[in-house]
Amino acid sequence: xxxxxxxxxxxxxxxxxxxxxxxxxxxxxxxxxxxxxxxxxxxxxxxxxxxxxxxxxxxxxxxxxxxxxxxxxxxxxxxxxxxxxxxxxxxxxxxxxxxxxxxxxxxxxxxxxxxxxxxxxxxxxxxxxxxxxxxxxxxxxxxxxxxxxxxxxxxxxxxxxxxxxxxxxxxxxxxxxxxxxxxxxxxxxxxxxxxxxxxxxxxxxxxxxxxxxxxxxxxxxxxxxxxxxxxxxxxxxxxxxxxxxxxxxxxxxxxxxxxxxxxxxxxxxxxxxxxxxxxxxxxxxxxxxxxxxxxxx
Amino acid sequence: xxxxxxxxxxxxxxxxxxxxxxxxxxxxxxxxxxxxxxxxxxxxxxxxxxxxxxxxxxxxxxxxxxxxxxxxxxxxxxxxxxxxxxxxxxxxxxxxxxxxxxxxxxxxxxxxxxxxxxxxxxxxxxxxxxxxxxxxxxxxxxxxxxxxxxxxxxxxxxxxxxxxxxxxxxxxxxxxxxxxxxxxxxxxxxxxxxxxxxxxxxxxxxxxxxxxxxxxxxxxxxxxxxxxxxxxxxxxxxxxxxxxxxxxxxxxxxxxxxxxxxxxxxxxxxxxxxxxxxxxxxxxxx
Numbered sequence: 029x030x031x032x033x034x035x036x037x038x039x040x041x042x043x044x045x046x047x048x049x050x051x052x053x054x055x056x057x058x059x060x061x062x063x064x065x066x067x068x069x070x071x072x073x074x075x076x077x078x079x080x081x082x083x084x085x086x087x088x089x090x091x092x093x094x095x096x097x098x099x100x101x102x103x104x105x106x107x108x109x110x111x112x113x114x115x116x117x118x119x120x121x122x123x124x125x126x127x128x129x130x131x132x133x134x135x136x137x138x139x140x141x142x143x144x145x146x147x148x149x150x151x152x153x154x155x156x157x158x159x160x161x162x163x164x165x166x167x168x169x170x171x172x173x174x175x176x177x178x179x180x181x182x183x184x185x186x187x188x189x190x191x192x193x194x195x196x197x198x199x200x201x202x203x204x205x206x207x208x209x210x211x212x213x214x215x216x217x218x219x220x221x222x223x224x225x226x227x228x229x230x231x232x233x234x235x236x237x238x239x240x241x242x243x244x245x246x247x248x249x250x251x252x253x254x255x256x257x258x259x260x261x262x263x264x265x266x267x268x269x270x271x272x273x274x275x276x277x278x279x280x281x282x283x284x285x286x287x288x289x290x291x292x293x294x295x296x297x298x299x300x301x302x303x304x305x306x307x308x309x310x311x312x313x314x315x316x317x318x319x320x321x322x323x324x325x
Numbered sequence: 326x327x328x329x330x331x332x333x334x335x336x337x338x339x340x341x342x343x344x345x346x347x348x349x350x351x352x353x354x355x356x357x358x359x360x361x362x363x364x365x366x367x368x369x370x371x372x373x374x375x376x377x378x379x380x381x382x383x384x385x386x387x388x389x390x391x392x393x394x395x396x397x398x399x400x401x402x403x404x405x406x407x408x409x410x411x412x413x414x415x416x417x418x419x420x421x422x423x424x425x426x427x428x429x430x431x432x433x434x435x436x437x438x439x440x441x442x443x444x445x446x447x448x449x450x451x452x453x454x455x456x457x458x459x460x461x462x463x464x465x466x467x468x469x470x471x472x473x474x475x476x477x478x479x480x481x482x483x484x485x486x487x488x489x490x491x492x493x494x495x496x497x498x499x500x501x502x503x504x505x506x507x508x509x510x511x512x513x514x515x516x517x518x519x520x521x522x523x524x525x526x527x528x529x530x531x532x533x534x535x536x537x538x539x540x541x542x543x544x545x546x547x548x549x550x551x552x553x554x555x556x557x558x559x560x561x562x563x564x565x566x567x568x569x570x571x572x573x574x575x576x577x578x579x580x581x582x583x584x585x586x587x588x589x590x591x592x593x594x595x596x597x598x599x600x601x602x603x604x605x606x607x608x609x610x611x
Contacts, residue, residue, distance in 0.1 A: 054405050058416055061402055065419050068484065071450075075437070088449060089457075100585050136330050143327045155331065157605045162338040164597040166545045168569045169586040170341035172348055172579060176358075177341075196337045199330050228326060231367045257427030259548040264574065275429040279552050282433045289437060296433045302425040307425035311418060314425065318492060 076100060076294035099294035103281070112284065115295050117270055118277035122256055122302075125187050125273055129194035130251040131259035136195065137202020142217065142236050144203070145210035146218050146270055156207070163321075171264050178265060190265050190273070192256045201254075202247045205320045209243035210236065242313075249310055250317030253303045274299045342590060346552050349583035356577050368585040377585070380558045380568050382560065383475040388543040388562065390476050395539055396532065399490025406491070407498045417495070421488040428485070432552025435481035439467035468554040474561030478553055482546065490535050491593035496525065497531040537600045565589055 076099045077092040106114030143149070143158055174193065175184060188264040197199030213236070262273040267276065278299045284290045307314050349368070352361040371377050402420055406413050423431065442449035447580075448456050452464045468477040501524065509519045547566035556563035556571070563586050573582025 054408070057401075058405055058412075061405075062416060062419055063400075065423065065484065065488075068431070068438060069422070071438060072434050073429075083369075090452065140327050153605070157601045158339075159330070159334050160601055160605070161594075161598065162334050164541055164593055164601070165338060165342065166566060166586065166589040166593055167346050168545075168547075168566055168582075169590040170337065170581055171345075171570075171586070172342040172573065173341040174337070178427075196333045199334060203330070231326070254423060257429075259427065259429050259551070260456050260570075263551075264570075274428050275548075278433065279429050282436070282552065292433060293437070296430045300430045301427045303427070304422065307422060308418075311421070315492065318424065318489065319496070322493065322538050 035276070043076050049319050058174070072293045072297050072300075075290050076103075076297050078290050080288050081291055082290075083097070099290040100298065102291045103295035103298055112281070112291075113269055113277070113279050115274060115281065115298055118272055118274045121187060121296060122273040122275075125194070126252055126255045129191045129198065129255050130248050132191075132195045133198030133202050133251050134244055134247040136199055137204075138206045138236075138240060138243070139232065139233075140199065140203040141206025141208075141210050141243075142232050143228075144207045145235075146215070146231075156203075159203055160200050163198065163204075167260055170262075175264060185266055185268055185271060187266075187271060190261060193261050193265060194251075194258070197261075198255070201250060201317075201321065205247045205250065205317065206240075206243050208320060209246075213239060244322070245310070246313045246316045249306055249313050252306060253314070253317075256303050259318060340516065342587075346581045348579055349587050351580050352420050353579040353583075354577070354581065358579070367580040368588075371581060372586075376560050376563065376568060377565070380563050380565045383560075383562065383564055384544065385480050387475045387482075387546065388540060390479035390488075391482050391543050392536060392539055394479065395487045395490045396535060398483065398487040399535070400494050400528075402487070402491040403494035403498055406495055416488075417491075420491050423485040424488055426485075428548035431485050432549045432554075433480055434552045435484070436468075439477050439480070441466040441469050467555060468562055471557070471559050474554075474557050475564070478546070478549055478562055481553060482543075482549055485549075486539065486542070490539070493531050493535055494528060497528045501527055520595040534600070537596055539552050542595070543595050544589060544592050570588045 071088070074091060075088065076097055079092075079098055082092060082096075102114075104114050104116050104119075106112045106116075140159070141312075144152060178184035178189045178193075183192060217235055218227045218231055221235050226234060256273075257275060258273070259275040259279065262276045263279075266272045266276065271278070272280075278295050280297050347360075350363060350365070351359060352363045352366075353359045384567065402416075406417060438450040440449045442450075442452055451467075455463050457460055464474055467473060505523065505527075506519060509523050514522065545566055546564055547570065550562060550564055550567050553563040556567060566589065569582045569585040569589070572578040572585070
């Protein structure tokens with residue numbers, strides 16, 4: 029910061045010289061760091077563009093000789109002759125699971141956040157942290173009863189069961205996001221609504237919902253990313269390959285010895301693409317969810 | 326209006342945690358449930374088990390490496406990016422990108438990067454890069470080397486989550502008024518002293534929340550181990566969360582799995598509950 033200011037024109041020559049050196053050092057450090065963060069993405073993209081003939085180990089860092097989408101195609105469709113399943117059905121499962129679970133948990137979170145922010149009821153100081161604790165627990169501590177309960181109600185091994193699980197365990201973070209957002213809505217708006225004779229629901233529907241789109245975007249992006257990326261619930265609740273979400277299928281694909289590296293990397297890229305796209309397009313909102321997760325509002 | 330959510334959390338979080346606690350006190354170590362009371366036997370057996378002891382040591386190693394890496398790298402990157410330049414958003418976006426992808430993808434890619442290669446095939450991945458850079462002496466077996474094991478997993482985890490600490494620190498640095506830096510400068514503090522004696526102490530609350538958030542992630546680490554290494558040679562990359570899953574759903578030792586889960590839960594609660602109570606209370610006062 030200070031070195032930067034000293035570099036303005038008109039400052040002493042010596043100061044400029046040393047800040048120039050400092051700037052080059054900073055730049056070099058940043059480029060080095062960037063290389064570290066890019067490395068896995070580079071290998072993932074480059075390897076998945078190669079044909080099997082080209083995936084020789086000695087050339088793994090080299091660029092492919094041409095664009096080949098054969099690895100993606102094989103990761104997507106599978107290779108039945110070698111008993112390798114494609115990821116296409118699992119990608120679709122993840123979509124069918126993530127979209128409703130995201131919408132439902134965001135909606136529940138908005139109702140909770142509204143009540144907690146605008147209707148201080150007795151015990152709210154205990155209920156709020158008690159709900160939030162649900163996002164920190166190691167899910168291993170609920171898996172055994174969860175499996176038994178889902179089996180009993182007939183939802184074990186189904187996408188509906190997995191949706192239910194993600195909606196319930198998504199409540200804490202969405203409640204937090206909406207509570208913090210609604211806390212910034214002036215209380216006068218609620219009072220005005222009360223004066224007009226609107227009750228709990230009326231104020232929610234007519235005043236809060238129209239103000240909510242920014243919070244919905246933050247909560248939805250957060251939930252989309254975490255549900256899409258979930259592995260533990262997916263692997264515990266679904267055992268049939270045709271019901272499993274993409275993370276579980278990718279792990280099976282990568283764990284099988286008959287599958288080549290280029291196909292594995294193609295599959296990894298397919299699994300990463302939706303959330304990466306959301307991040308690149310809506311990064312600002314992604315950041316807000318991230319900050320909310322550390323309870324910093 | 327909150328009733329459905331409160332009921333769901335009461336059952337799915339608190340009810341299930343209690344149920345798991347009950348399972349951990351039974352003899353249920355087979356496919357079929359057996360709720361015969363066994364007291365603390367599962368816990369006693371667990372602390373005698375070699376695998377669990379290794380897991381605890383691994384968790385400590387992983388946590389130390391992961392926290393040091395994320396805090397050190399995150400803070401350094403935040404300081405480097407604090408100067409608002411034109412390219413800053415590009416770097417920031419890149420450093421945060423790994424947060425958007427799943428641990429499974431990270432694990433699959435890093436397993437390839439840290440593949441040790443073999444005598445017949447020669448070097449692969451990072452080892453090959455080290456060879457090319459004439460740094461061959463740095464080559465190791467990574468996750469196949471029992472002495473490193475879990476630390477290779479920590480490297481991938483640092484890659485994935487250090488951007489998070491960078492973002493926290495960057496937000497913190499930018500909330501510190503410029504006047505303070507100028508005052509320190511007037512008092513004759515150089516860049517190093519400014520950071521050491523002014524900025525780092527001011528950023529302490531951020532360091533604390535980063536330690537709590539990352540610490541609880543490291544206690545729960547599971548997906549990355551599954552995708553990257555599995556338990557490794559001699560359990561050198563095994564962790565409690567993986568042991569729990571393995572013994573419960575593959576070995577049908579439900580009481581043992583429940584006991585591991587409850588121990589993890591208590592550790593996470595010790596770390597997060599004070600923070601949770603403190604944060605929600607100060608928020609109400611604000």
